[in-house]
Structure formats: structure tokens, C-alpha cells
Amino acid sequence: MTISHDTAAPTAPAEESLRDRKARLTRRAIHVATVNQVHAHGLDQATIAQIAAEAGVSTRTFFNYFASKEDAIVGIADRLLDDEQIGDFLVGPVDGAGLASEVARLLHTAFLLTFNDDEVASARRRIFAQHPELLGRQFEKNRQLESQVAEVVATRIRQHDIEFDTAESPEAIADMIVLVCSAPLRAAARRLAERDDSGADTGDDPELFDRSVQLFLDVMKGPTA
Missing domain, CATH: 1.10.357 (Tetracycline Repressor; domain 2)
Structure with missing residues (x-):
């Protein structure tokens, strides 16, 4: 099962800036992609490269938001x-x-x-x-x-x-x-x-x-x- 990155996404805070919105959506895309990949392949087998590719970001960007797969699953x-x-x-x-x-x-x-x-x-x-x-x-x-x-x-x-x-x-x-x-x-x-x-x-x-x-x-x- 693959989960869409934009289906029923959380409501944005009021008066959210464009920069903040982009960061929030990127963070969420990485979070959802990590859940998808780990759910499909397992925690050990899912790779950062696979997660980044699904989220549409580079591996460098992944680590700008999360220190590890485990942190990305938690989502904070x-x-x-x-x-x-x-x-x-x-x-x-x-x-x-x-x-x-x-x-x-x-x-x-x-x-x-x-x-x-x-x-x-x-x-x-x-x-x-x-x-x-x-x-x-x-x-x-x-x-x-x-x-x-x-x-x-x-x-x-x-x-x-x-x-x-x-x-x-x-x-x-x-x-x-x-x-x-x-x-x-x-x-x-x-x-x-x-x-x-x-x-x-x-x-x-x-x-x-x-x-x-x-x-x-x-x-x-x-x-x-």
C-alpha cells in the first residue's frame, strides 16, 4: 500500500508564510515516504535513497529535516x-x-x-x-x-x-x-x-x-x- 503525500494533508496554520509552507510540505513528504517504504520493505531494508526518491528530494534534503529513518517515522x-x-x-x-x-x-x-x-x-x-x-x-x-x-x-x-x-x-x-x-x-x-x-x-x-x-x-x- 502506498500512501499519497497530498491526500488529507494536515491543515496549514493561519497566515503561514510561503517558506514555512514549503518546509512543512517537504517535511511531511519525507515523513510519509518513510512510512511507505518502511511499511513496504521493512525498517532495515528501506533505504534513505528510496525514501528521498519517493519524496522527490535529495538525500541531503532528507538529512536537513531528519537525522535518521527512525526520526522520520516518528515525524517530529x-x-x-x-x-x-x-x-x-x-x-x-x-x-x-x-x-x-x-x-x-x-x-x-x-x-x-x-x-x-x-x-x-x-x-x-x-x-x-x-x-x-x-x-x-x-x-x-x-x-x-x-x-x-x-x-x-x-x-x-x-x-x-x-x-x-x-x-x-x-x-x-x-x-x-x-x-x-x-x-x-x-x-x-x-x-x-x-x-x-x-x-x-x-x-x-x-x-x-x-x-x-x-x-x-x-x-x-x-x-x-
Whole structure:
């Protein structure tokens, strides 16, 4: 089974630049080609040259995006946030709800590539089942990306002199904020996985994520009197 590189591709972030869009699509093409080749030929037999040829890139370009086949299967590059995304986040609102919403959306942007259409997701799960060691690599990549987001959140806390009722450092506070604000992303991902298991079409669903963010904010307010 060969998966199309452009079928049900993840929705692009709002106001995405041409450069960012090209990079995102190239990264996704390499990710999907890697899943295709490893699913068809096995992890050991699939070569970088075969993957690059299917993705329509050079082997040099492959290594510009991913350090290995294993990383390309996971689909998360070493760094996904660019200077423009970071700059936009740093000038955002300073109120609690605004910060929580913006952190959740920054995480969604950073993890956007991991939302796949149903065929990519199914093949990727089968590869993970055959090579459970990849789950550890995925966990580590997820943690690295969360750390990148936490660094940006800590910078925003310092720049805006945002105060919390704790003596913990901005870095510790930022780590906790990222963990808490990942809830909408996890909830949306779980709903998408349930759709896939039921045979329904899946892929990134911006409306579903928006509803998850709103539910998260509503729950954070606490119960009504």
C-alpha cells in the first residue's frame, strides 16, 4: 500500500508564510515516504535513497529535516518552531485564559505533522507494533518539542513580568503550563484516533481542536455556582 503525500494533508496554520509552507510540505513528504517504504520493505531494508526518491528530494534534503529513518517515522523534527512563530507568541495577551489558549495553540502548531490521514496513521501504528523501540524515540521527541515550547513560554513570562502565586522559577512554571495546556491536543488526538478505529475519515481537524481548547478553558474556570 502506498500512501499519497497530498491526500488529507494536515491543515496549514493561519497566515503561514510561503517558506514555512514549503518546509512543512517537504517535511511531511519525507515523513510519509518513510512510512511507505518502511511499511513496504521493512525498517532495515528501506533505504534513505528510496525514501528521498519517493519524496522527490535529495538525500541531503532528507538529512536537513531528519537525522535518521527512525526520526522520520516518528515525524517530529529536532526543531519545528521558527522565529516568526516564536515572535508572534511572545507579543500575545498576558491574562491567564489568553496565555493558556495561546500555549495550547502553539503546541498544536508544533505537533501539526503528527496529525495524519487514516492510511498514514494506520501504517505508522503497524510499524510501531513491529518496532516498539520507536515508541521510546517518539516519547523523547515529544519531550524535546515540549521543552522548546516551555522555553518560549518562560521567555514570555519574564518579558511580561507575569506573576504567579509560587516561588518556583519561570522555567518550572512554564514546564507545568505546557503539561497542563497539552490537554486539548491530547483530547483532539484521542478523538481522531477513535474516528480512525471506527473506519471514519481522519486527519487534523481544526474545528475539533478549537472545541477542545474551548472545553479546556471552560473546565479551567471551575464549576458554576
